Amino acid sequence: MTKRSTLAAPYQIFLVLFVVLPLVLILIYAFMDGNGGFTFSNFATFAGQPEAIKTFVYSIEVAVITTVLCLLLGYPAAYIMSNSQLNRSSITVILFILPMWINMLVRTLATVALFDFVRIPLGEGALIFGMVYNFLPFMIYPIYNILKKMDQSYIEAAQDLGASPRQVFFKVIIPLSMPGISSGVLMVFMPTISTFAIAELLTMNNIKLFGTTIQENINNGMWNYGAALALIMLVIIGITTVFADSSSNREEDAGGPI
Amino acid sequence: MKKFLAQAYIWLLLIILYAPIVIIAVFSFTEAKVMGNWTGFSTNLYSSLFTGGINSSLITAIINTISIALIAAMVSTALGTVAAIGIHNLRGWRRQAITFVNNIPMMNPDIITGISLFILFVTIGLTQGYLTVVLAHISFCTPYVVLSVMPRLTQMNPNVYEAALDLGATPMQALRKVIIPDIKPGMISGFILSFTLSIDDFAVTLFTKGNQGLETLSTYIYADARKGGLTPELRPLMTIIIFTVLLLLIIINIRSLKINKKLNEKNGKKVLV
């Protein structure tokens, strides 16, 4: 009876303790100085360090480039796999999904191995390649999902009304797959902007990303400054999420790829 | 022609996607210091992986990884299942609030989850180590269990619980004998998912493992790779990891295919497990 709803109570407490409270703590620490007083100085420090700003901007650039590349490479792949005339077997889909479950670190090291193998020195190129390599499946999967579910009669209706294949693609298929695109963009952009270990390994620690900056500060005991940087990252991610959400009504298509 | 080009594109991407994995696997069977230099077939890297002097810490890391994943998965499954039953019986704003908060750990980037938990443990003065890693893993695994179990509950005939009471079962017995068996497939999916997520995790573990020397497989690899890049002994280790994960995934997929098929037969509905 109604009493069963009390079973949610333990988890409610757990969520407050281990999800809500930690996020609130980031907020508090970000506005706190070493003595526990309220301050904006952590943000001022960030704004006053050209090096930090540069890393920040560079991280966004890398994330944007990775996302765009993933979209450009991934959309055709998703489209081909969802189209029954071009691809019948589902084995390719599974092959694209499987690597999503291999540890990110392991996959990154595997790209390092590839670069070693073909004797190309690590650096910016390797960084972008590694990022795309790591996150491409996350772009393909949601787009594939939405294209697969798409009602074929829209396409037939468009053809019936005189649209050329080109027009059908740009005026019907792309707009209808927007929810998948925005899911994919989120699933690629979010981890790329927040990554820290991948850049280290792919560039022999020559290129620093924003995530690495945060990690280093936390490791060096600069918790307040680190929290402030984490908050800045949260805001960027929040904005992206809101932007992606409003560009299309995302449905459940972002669900886990099992 | 069009189809050929399309297929060629797909397979090209797949080849690039799998090439590093294949290269690693192949070169784990040679002792060459540098990738690309085949110096003859050898399983020495594998045997030294487990016998070499430095590598008792690797064994410890593997044991840690598995034991943390098992504990986290078990606790998450229990906590998440009970929570799902509770949430299922909640209405109104409380349900919306808890569902919203439940989604946060899944949306949050690992680094934010890691840092926020790190700050939490520092603030409450909990020494970071095994316990904090387990707690952190439970916090990002349980939402997935809740999500796996909820659909099973929604599908359940709401009268089934009452029928059990009606036939003389106490509320606890009804839960154990009727509800739990009915949502078991969701619980198992949730358990496997939690286990995989826990094994796979790197960032959250790194921030919550403290400095008492606790290592899991991924932090071990990270520490190793950070020191000297991709050292030869990492190759067999990565090969093992990759193929274990692939094997696990194949098992899960066959399982969920079977469950889906069974459910389809039962009520003609497609259910995402």
Next chain:
Amino acid sequence: MAGKDAIIEIEHLSKVFGTTLALNDINLSIKKGEFVTLLGPSGCGKTTLLRHIAGFIKVEEGRILMEGKDISEVPPFRRELNTVFQRYALFPQLDVYDNIAFGLKLKKLPEKEINKRVKKMLKMVSMTGYEGRDVNSLSGGQQQRVAIARALVNYPKVLLLDEPLAALDLKMRKDMQIELKEIHKKLGITFIYVTHDQEEALTLSDTIVVMKDGRILQTGSPIDIYNEPKNAFVADFIGDSNIYDAVMIEDRRVSFCGHEFECVDEGFGNNAPAEVVIRPEDIYVLPNPAAGQFTGVVRSCTFKGVHYEMFVDTPEGYEVMIQDYNAFEVGSEIGMLIKPQDIQVMHVSRVENIFKGEMVDSNHVDMIGGVFECPQTGFERGQKVTVRVPYDKVDLMDNVEDGTVCANIDFLLYKGNHYAIHVLTEDGYSARVSTNDVWDKNDMVGIKILPGDMTIEKAEEND
């Protein structure tokens, strides 16, 4: 009322869900071995009442007795009764045998005894040989049989059935009705059966309890309820009927449809307002108009399988529904005759709306959730008043904004030449309306009352 042979007694049971009164002071005594049906339209509270008896809803007001003992606080798993659910609620992970054995295993009966009882029940519901079957592979009818066996195997003193046949198709439903009746006869235990199907209720029950809006309207045998409905709602709900406004001229003389008839009812007083029910099969049709008590012209005639159903218009403007084995040509004039014992006269408590209200100023009154203009009264603001409005002076407006109060058509009845309508306002007040306009149930309307149609009196102090 606590008869010695009563097994379930319900005393002053009320239940509020949010703002609606789901059960309103229910009093009911159910005899041992009876087949009792709770009958009513959806939302009348019949399922809520059943779920109270089963123990799924906590008793908040009133009490429920079983064999004289108060079971209001007893949890469902300790009540000696079992339920058959509308959608069966079989345990999907258990096979047929384990579903039926579920209750017995909880009671830790010896395996042999369980086996014997399950086999016996399977035989009773004609499902022998289905022990190992997956319940999900069974048809609806078979699942229902398993559900019945699962409940009966515990030898309950009372079996509760919540619209158990609603999900079955017509043919299967008829078969199961006969089987249920046989099972009841064989076991001799009490069945409490919930349905909205009046035909099912008439076929199965020893006693029918007709419910509406959380209240019991009438309790009685199927024959009593059919032949002597207590009010127009019961008459309309059970079977086909002609319902007319009437005047009881004196004992055994009633006037309706513009004619006087002899009847068997007494004690209403002289010239008392009443309603009459005449079942369509109780009207005799005579080809010679002069031979009947009153005449009419056949408007339509339809063959209904066994009888013909005819609608006849009388010169006085009333519509009469008749069921007869003979067909009469459309357009022909006929005579009609009703025997005194076939006229069921029902008491009518009031002939106009009586609203309680409070004056806002001398010519505005606040009642049924709105402020109405009324004639000059000379009463002061705050004066409690009683407002009388005849049924036919309440206007229902298509456009909700045109009325003073917004309401919902709750119940409507055709009375031969006009509709009698109950409306419920948004705030839960009810009003009755007589009208020639055609409305549908659940239509939203605005209520308008002209000031000249109100009669306002000071309310009595203790009102």
